[in-house]
Amino acid sequence: MEPAIYLFFKGNCLEAMTHYAEVLGGEIGAVFRNSDAPDPESRMPGGEDLIMNMNMRLGNAMVMASDSPAEMYSKPSGFRVCIAPASRDEFERIHGALAKDATSVEMAPDETFWAERFAMFTDRFGTPWMLNFGGSKAQS
Structure with a gap:
């Protein structure tokens, strides 16, 4: 069992993770947008292009991420x-x-x-x- 890093963003998840993949030599895997949810009840508040979940393989590590609705976002702290x-x-x-x-x-x-x-x-x-x-x- 290995831990995975999970990052939250304020609407720019795809841009950030794509940048990280390019800089660090990672490989973007699955990307699920709000619009991919089967019905409106399964979506998070916000636009259809918000990222609900995505992942990037970085060496042996998995980095996962998503956008947070504005009212749920909090600045990362306590880790690097x-x-x-x-x-x-x-x-x-x-x-x-x-x-x-x-x-x-x-x-x-x-x-x-x-x-x-x-x-x-x-x-x-x-x-x-x-x-x-x-x-x-x-x-x-």
């Missing part, structure tokens, strides 16, 4: 999606793509005592990220 790029160049590429237009930067890319590069930010879609490239400081 953590990515460990394989190289410094990959760290810089991923950081540049995900942190562009970030809504907040808690820690700009820098060296720490445990990693050659580390950063924490919340992207333009509201997802909180943590990037960590251990490099020569990585522990086995």
